[in-house]
Amino acid sequence: MTTRNETLCDSVADLVGRTPLVRMPALEREFGGRVELHAKLEFMNPGGSVKDRPGLQMLRDALADGRLRAGKRIIDATSGNTGVAYSLFGAALGYPVTLVMPANVSPARKAITEAYGTEIVYSSEMEGSDGAIRLVRQLVAEDPERWFYPDQYSNPSNPLAHYLSTGPELLEALGDKLTHFVAGIGTSGTIMGTARRLKEHRRAIHVCAIEPEDALHGLEGLKHMASSIVPAIYHPAELDEVMPMPTEEGWDVAERFHAEEGIFIGHSGGAAIAGALRLARRLPAGERACMVALIPDRGERYLPLLGLEKRDVW
Amino acid sequence: MATVRISTPLRKLTNGQEEVKAEGATIGAVLADLEKNFPGIKERLCDESGQVRRFVNIFANEEDIRFLANLDTPVKDSDEISIVPAIAGGAG
Known part of the structure; x- marks a missing residue:
């Protein structure tokens, strides 16, 4: 597999996808060589x-069938990573972007998206993302004529992106070795x-989704389905397992990963690795496994949230 | 009694109320009073040792209690206390 840097x-x-897989030698140690x-x-x-x-997939598919065309503005409600993606591809493709975010979203998020020329419309700080x-x-x-509204929770191009890229990349890199795949559920596009x-x-590959254990949680980007509007693209029957994850366990594993593997990841990535560790610990004695945990983003994106930022969005 | 603003994920414990009243001279006492009226809420906010969970932020008049006296932060009747998860928005 060639990496994009080559x-x-x-x-x-063209820089999207073909992301690297990296082993976790420190975390593997407890399994005595049985688990990759x-x-x-x-x-x-x-x-x-x-x-x-x-x-990128949502914008490209909309360009292909004319939902996005000259004169339209891209608009969606997101203060997180999707907003950054719309902003940079909107800039690169020449389409203006408007994001609606609650008035009390962190200054860093405003600054990141505005740097790409994105317009921000503020909604009430009391009503959160809803x-x-x-x-x-x-x-x-x-x-309606003015806007293209991708609506990532309902847009089939969202899971399609992963069907066309993430899935094939894993099979190309690991092939028949791969036994388990673990990722968090937000829109559910990645896991679906x-x-x-x-x-x-x-060969059978066990697919495990991670969701926060409780409605009140600190695993940013992940969704507690029982207390949320369930995304139209979410079909849990296609998954092998949905594992509830306590916030503390996700945070602890993220911190362990920073300290022992030397990579500063976000908490949702910590939760995915925590899920893989649980799966590895419950393997029948002597069984071997090769697991992938998907790491959505870096820890830097959340630095203002580590207890230093007041009155963040609900 | 102080006013306590309740974030969305906790409102099922407060019968949907966004704001409730609670008694107590400190944040710790306010949380104990909340538990009396809304059983189960304290366990969501505090860990086994009684400390506020790391992913929960409690603000007394917009100041994070971690930068005040934590659970010993004094509370006056006119105070507004907010209980907020330490994450922004929903699934991005």
């Missing part, structure tokens, strides 16, 4: 997160699309 690229869009643990480093995408894959979604729907309803491709493989 390629001469024509635009930022790999981290899929999605922060190596140009926008710094896994969301570059669905962001308030932002309601405002986007209202703006789109008032002037990757699972669909892995389930086509000739």
